[in-house]
Amino acid sequence: MNAVELLQRLIQFNTVNPPGNEGPALDFLRGMLDDSGWQTEILAKVPERPNLVARLKGAAPGPTLGLISHVDTVPANPEEWTRDPWGGDLADGYIWGRGALDMKDQVASETVACIALAASGWRPATGDLLLVVAADEETGAHYGAKWLCEEVPEKVRCDWVVNEGAGEMVEFGGRRFFTLSVGEKGTFRFTIRATGVAGHGSIPGVGDNALLKLAPALAALHRQPPRESTPDTDRFLQTLLGHVPSDLEAGLAAVRAADPLLADLLADPMLGVTLAPTMAAASSRENVIPSKAEIVVDCRTPPGMTGEQALERIESVIGKGDWQISFNDPVVGNRSDYGGPLAEALEEWADLTEPGAGVLPLVMPGFSDSHWFRKAFGATVYGFCPQSAMDMAETKTLVHGADERVAVADVELMEDLFTWLPPRMLGTAGRPDLRSG
Ligand SMILES: [Zn+2]
Numbered sequence: 277m278n279a280v281e282l283l284q285r286l287i288q289f290n291t292v293n294p295p296g297n298e299g300p301a302l303d304f305l306r307g308m309l310d311d312s313g314w315q316t317e318i319l320a321k322v323p324e325r326p327n328l329v330a331r332l333k334g335a336a337p338g339p340t341l342g343l344i345s346h347v348d349t350v351p352a353n354p355e356e357w358t359r360d361p362w363g364g365d366l367a368d369g370y371i372w373g374r375g376a377l378d379m380k381d382q383v384a385s386e387t388v389a390c391i392a393l394a395a396s397g398w399r400p401a402t403g404d405l406l407l408v409v410a411a412d413e414e415t416g417a418h419y420g421a422k423w424l425c426e427e428v429p430e431k432v433r434c435d436w437v438v439n440e441g442a443g444e445m446v447e448f449g450g451r452r453f454f455t456l457s458v459g460e461k462g463t464f465r466f467t468i469r470a471t472g473v474a475g476h477g478s479i480p481g482v483g484d485n486a487l488l489k490l491a492p493a494l495a496a497l498h499r500q501p502p503r504e505s506t507p508d509t510d511r512f513l514q515t516l517l518g519h520v521p522s523d524l525e526a527g528l529a530a531v532r533a534a535d536p537l538l539a540d541l542l543a544d545p546m547l548g549v550t551l552a553p554t555m556a557a558a559s560s561r562e563n564v565i566p567s568k569a570e571i572v573v574d575c576r577t578p579p580g581m582t583g584e585q586a587l588e589r590i591e592s593v594i595g596k597g598d599w600q601i602s603f604n605d606p607v608v609g610n611r612s613d614y615g616g617p618l619a620e621a622l623e624e625w626a627d628l629t630e631p632g633a634g635v636l637p638l639v640m641p642g643f644s645d646s647h648w649f650r651k652a653f654g655a656t657v658y659g660f661c662p663q664s665a666m667d668m669a670e671t672k673t674l675v676h677g678a679d680e681r682v683a684v685a686d687v688e689l690m691e692d693l694f695t696w697l698p699p700r701m702l703g704t705a706g707r708p709d710l711r712s713g
Contacts, residue, residue, distance in 0.1 A: 277308070278385075278502075278691070279384045279385040279388040279389075279687050279688065279690065279691040280366065280384075280389060280390045280528075280684055280687050280688070281365070281704075282372060282384040282387060282388055282452070283371050283376065283380055283381055283384035283385075283682070283687055284364035284365075284366060284371055284373075284386040285304070286301055286304075286347070286364075286375065286384055287362060287363070287364035287367075287371070287372075287373030287375055287376060287380055288302035288306060288362055288363070288364045288373075288382060289304070290505070291347050291348045291375070292336065292349055292350070292352070292360050292374070292566040292711070293348035293349065293350070293412060293413075293415050294415060296324075296325055296348045296411050296412055296419070297322075297324070298325065298326060298327075298348055298411040299323075299324065300318075300325050301347050301389045302318065302326050302327070302347060302409060302411075302561070303318075303358040303498060303611040304326040304330055304346050304411060305383075305387050306318065306330070306555055308391055308664060309328075309387065309390065309391060309394075309638070310334060310394040311391075312390075312391040312394040313395065313404070314330045314331065314332055314390065314391075314407070314662075315330065315331045315332070315706065316328065316329070316330040316331075316332070317329045317330075317431065318413075319428055319431060320411075320419070321418070321423045321427070322419065322421045322626055323422070323608045325411045325412055325419035325688055326395055326411060327409065327410045327411050327419075327420060327424055327519075328407075328408070328409040328410075329407070329408050329409040329410065329424070329431050329432060329480050329705060330390070330406070330408075330518070331404050331405070331406050331407075332390070332393070332394055332399060332400065332404060332405040332406075332407075332415045333399070333400070333401050333403055333404050334399060334400030334401060334403045334405075334466075334702060334703075335399060335400065335402070335705035336401065336402045336405050336631065336639050337402065337403070338400070338401075338402025338403030338404075338702065339402075339436060339698075339700045339702075340404045340405075340406050340433060340434045340435050340436070341400075341404075341405050341406065341434065341435070341436045341437075341618075341698060341702055342406040342407075342410040342432070342436065342437040342438070342649070342655070343386045343390070343405075343407050343433075343437075343438050343484070344369045344404070344409075344410065344421070344437055344438070344696065345379055345382050345383045345386060345408070345409050345410065345440065346379060346409070346410045346411065346412070346413030346414070346420060346421070346440075346645060347375075347380065347383055347409050347410070347411065348412055348413055348414050348415075348420075348442055349375040349378065349380070349414065350378075350414050350433055351374075351661075352374040352375070352678070353397035353678070354438045356571070356678040356679075357556035357678050357679055358710075359372045359373075359679070360372075360373070360677055361373055361374040361680070362374065362556045365677070366684070368675075369665075369682060369683055369685070369692065370649070370681040370682060370683055370684065370686050371682055371684060371687065372567055372681040373428075373680065373681070374683040375680070375682070376674075376675070376679070376681050377439070377521070377671055377674055377675050377680055378675045378676065379661070379689055381438045381661070381682045381686070381690060382440055382690060383409055384408060384423065384499050384691075385391040385661075385687055385690035385694050386694045387407065387636065387695075388410070388691055389691055389694035389695040389698075390407050390698075391404075391545070391691075392407070392695060393695065393698060393699070394398065394572070395612065398699060398705075399705045400428045400698065400701060400702035400703060400704075400706075401702060401703030401705040402686050402703055402707060403500050403702050404702075405636065405698045405702060405709045406432065408421075408424070408432055409555055410424065410645060413644065413645050413694075417645055417648060420645065421645035421648040421649070422648050425649060425651070425652035425653070426648075426652065429590075429652055429653070431474065432649075433652075433653050434649060434655045435651055435653070435655055435656065436466075436617070436618045436655065436656050436701065437646070437649050437655045437657040437658070438618075438647075438656075438657075438658055438660055438661075438684055438694075439644055439645060439646045439649075439657055439658070439659050439660075439699070440659055440661055440678075441457035441460070441639065441640050441645055441646060441659020441660070442454075442456050442457035442638065442658075442659045442660060442661075443455060443456070443634070443643050443659070443660045443661040443662040443663055444454040444666070444667065444668050444671060445630070445662070445663060445664040446538055446542075446667070446668065447533060447535075447704075448516050448531075448534060448536065448538065448636075449498065449516065449517075449518075450636060451632070451633075452630055452632065452633040452634070452664075453515070453626075453634045453635060453636035454622075454626050454630075454633060454634075454635055454636065454660070454662050454664075455635075455636045455638055456614075456619075456635050456636065456637050456638070456660045457544070457610060457619030457623060457637075457638060457640045457641070457646070457658060457659030457660070458508060458611055458612050458613075458614045458637045458638070458639060458646065458658060459508060459532065459610060459611025459612065459638060459639040460578055460579070460609055460610055460611070460639065460640050460642065460643035460646060460647060461545070461578060461579065461640065461641050461642075461643070462565070462576065462577040462578070462579065462586075462607050462608045462609030462610075463574070463575070463576060463577075463578050463605075463606065463643070464575040464576070464583060464586040464603050464606045464676075465572060465573065465574050465575055465605070465606075465608045465609075465636045466492060466572070466573055466575055466583075466590065466601050466602060466603045466604060467570050467571070467572050467574065467602055467604060467666035468488040468493050468570060468571045468575075468594070468599050468600070468601055469570045469599060469600050469601075470487075470490050470566065470569050470570070470597075470598060470599040470600075470608055471490065471567060471568055472484035472485055472486035472565075472566065472567050472568075472569075473560075473565075473567055474564060474565055474566065474567040475564075475689040476563065476564070476565070476566055477562065477563035477564060478501050478563065480565065480620045482565075483528045483565035483567075484565075484567075485565050486521055486558065486566045486567055486568050486569035486589055487558040487559070487566050487569040489569065489598045490556075490569050490570075490597060490599060491599065492594070492595070492597055493571065493597060493599065494556075495569060495660040496593055496594045496595065497551055497552075497553050497593065497594065497641040499593050500548070500549070500550060500551060500593070501548055501549040501550075501551065501589040501590070501593055502548065502589075502592065503525060503528070503548045504524075504546045504548040504549070505520075505524055505547075506577075506578055506579070506639075506672055507708075508546070508576075508579070508611065508637065508638070508639050509518070509524070509639075509651075511544070511561045511614065511637055511704065512546060512553060512636065512637065512638050512639075513527050513531075513560065515634065515636050516636070517524055517530055517531070517533060517605075524547055524548075525598060527547075528544060529533070531543045532712070537668060537669055537672075537680070538668070541668060541672060542638055544642075545567065545576065545641040546578075546638060546639050548578065548589075548668065549575065549576065549577050549578070549581070549586060549590075550575070550576045550641070551573055551574075551575050551593060552573065552574045552575075553571055553572070553574075554573065554574050555571070555572035555574055556569075556570070556571050556572070557569065557570050558570075561705075565700075572604070573590075575590065575639040576609075576641055577589075577608075578609055578611060578639065579608075579609035579610050579611035579639060580606065580608065580610075581609060583603055583606055586606075587601065587602075590602055591634065593614055600660075605610075605619065606645075607643070607674065608648070609639075610643075610647040610650045610652060611639065612655070613656070616656060617701060618636075618656055618658060618701065619625040619635070619658070620705065621697060621700045622658065622660055622697075623635050624637055624685060624696065624700070625693055625696055625700075626662075629662070629689070629693075629695075630664065640687075641660065644659065647660060660693070661690055662686070662689050662690060662693055663682075663686040663689065663690075664686065664689060665683035665686045665689075666682070666683045666686060
C-alpha cells in the first residue's frame with residue numbers, strides 16, 4: 277500500500293473528536309507495522325482513546341528521532357462539502373476528506389515510509405526511530421500526547437521530533453522556501469469583567485450599566501500592542517528580506533508589499549502579541565440593565581512570554597479601567613532553537629528536492645502537540661510536512677474547513693522526505709535494500 281492509498285483508507289475511519297474513536301484506525305496501522313518488523317504498542321489512558329507507539333531499535337545507543345502525529349480530526353458537515361468527508365475520494369489530483377491536510381496525510385506518509393525502511397532491512401546505526409500516532413490532539417491531548425509525555429515518558433522520549441505545523445512552500449523575492457515551525461505562540465485568552473447595578477431598561481438613570489463600562493476597552497481593541505523582535509522574528513525577516521530591519525513596522529510593510537498573504541498569515545502574527553475580541557455577554561433580558569458584563573479576548577503571545585508580561589502588553593492597548601482582567605487557562609508559548617543536525621538535514625533535503633530551495637523557520641500562531649515533547653524532554657521539535665503543489669492560499673481555508681483535500685503530488689513529496697530523513701539522521705546498520713537517491 278502506498279501513502280496515497282493509505283491516506284484514502286485512513287480518511288474512511290471516522291475519527292472526529294469528540295469522540296475520537298481512534299482505535300480502529302490505529303489497529304489498522306499497527307497491523308501493517310508489525311508485519312514489517314516494528315515493535316508496536318498501544319498505550320491508553322482509557323481503552324477507547326488509544327495511542328500507537330512504534331519503535332525501530334538501532335544497533336547502538338544514540339539520540340531518538342520521533343515522527344509524531346495525531347489521527348483524530350475536527351468535525352465536518354457533509355452538507356458543506358462537494359464530496360463525502362469520509363470517502364477518501366481520489367479525484368482531480370487530490371485526495372479528499374476530513375483530515376487530508378490535518379493530518380492524516382502526514383500519518384500516512386510517515387507510516388508508509390517507516391514500513392518501507394524496516395521491510396528493506398534498514399535499521400538505525402545509532403539511536404531509535406520512533407513513530408507516535410496519538411489520539412486527541414484537537415481537544416487538548418488529555419488522552420494523547422499530553423498523557424503520553426507526562427504519564428509514560430520513557431515510552432515516547434525523543435531528542436529530535438518532526439511534527440505537523442508547517443512545510444508549505446512559499447516564494448519570496450524570487451526564491452523558494454519550505455516553511456518550518458520552530459515554535460508556537462502562547463494563548464493568554466482573557467476575560468474583561470465589569471460590574472454595576474441592575475435596573476429597568478426604561479429608566480437608565482437608575483441602574484449602573486456594566487456593559488457601558490467595557491466600551492473604552494472594546495473600542496481600544498482596534499489597535500494591537502507594539503511589535504516585538506525575538507531571535508525567531510530576526511531570522512524570519514533576515515531569511516526573507518536579506519537583512520533585519522531596525523523598524524519592524526517597516527519590515528512588515530516590505531513583506532506585505534511583496535506578498536500580502538504571507539504578511540497576514542505568517543509575518544503579522546509572528547511580530548508580537550495579538551488581541552482579538554471574540555465573545556461578549558451582559559444582560560440576558562432586553563429590558564434589564566446588566567449588573568455584570570464581560571468581553572473575552574483571544575490573546576496570542578510570543579514564545580516564552582509570561583502572564584505578567586502579557587498583561588503589560590494588554591494594558592498598553594486598553595489601559596486601566598473600571599474592570600478586572602483574568603486569564604483563562606493560559607499556555608506559555610514554546611520553541612526550539614533552530615540549528616543542529618535536524619535543521620541541517622531538512623535544509624539539505626529542501627535543496628535536493630527543489631534545487632535552490634531553502635527553509636524558512638517561523639513561529640506558528642496556533643499550537644499543536646509539539647509543546648508536550650519540548651516540555652517533557654527538551655526535545656528539538658520542528659513542524660515540517662512539505663507541500664509544494666498546493667500553496668498557502670489554497671490550503672488556508674481547507675484545514676478545519678469544507679472540501680479539505682491534499683494534492684497527490686504532495687503526499688508523494690512527504691513520503692520522500694520521511695523515507696530519506698531517518699537514515700540521514702540515524703545512520704544505517706545492516707545491509708538495507710533501499711532505492712538509491
Ligand atoms: Zn493537526
